[in-house]
Amino acid sequence: MGLRVLVTAGGPGPVPEHRGPNSAAYKSYREETTFRPAVVCSACYLTLDNRVGVAEIGGQTFNLAGSSRGDRARAMTEPQYREWQRKEAERLGLNDAG
Ligand SMILES: [Zn+2]
Numbered sequence: 001m002g003l004r005v006l007v008t009a010g011g012p013g014p015v016p017e018h019r020g021p022n023s024a025a026y027k028s029y030r031e032e033t034t035f036r037p038a039v040v041c042s043a044c045y046l047t048l049d050n051r052v053g054v055a056e057i058g059g060q061t062f063n064l065a066g067s068s069r070g071d072r073a074r075a076m077t078e079p080q081y082r083e084w085q086r087k088e089a090e091r092l093g094l095n096d097a098g
Pocket of ligand 1: 041042043045
């Protein structure tokens with residue numbers, strides 16, 4: 001079953017205020033830390049929903065948005081989850097063979 005969450009790949013970065021807003025580093029920081037909607041399975045959610053909301057999944061560090069922590073992720077229904085999987089497969093250019 002899937003859970004809708006907001007995550008950012010890249011993990012916690014430096015505090016933005018400590019960098020110039022026009023610096024390349026800040027821009028890439030902003031890009032890396034923009035929370036995007038994602039769907040994770042229950043197991044991954046449990047991994048992410050820790051005290052700091054940061055965990056490594058599949059070799060990549062993810063940061064779970066505060067609004068998705070503490071068991072507040074929105075559970076998807078089975079049809080919603082299938083629909084998401086279908087769209088995700090399309091987005092990645094996969095076919096339905098698998
Ligand atoms: Zn998972």
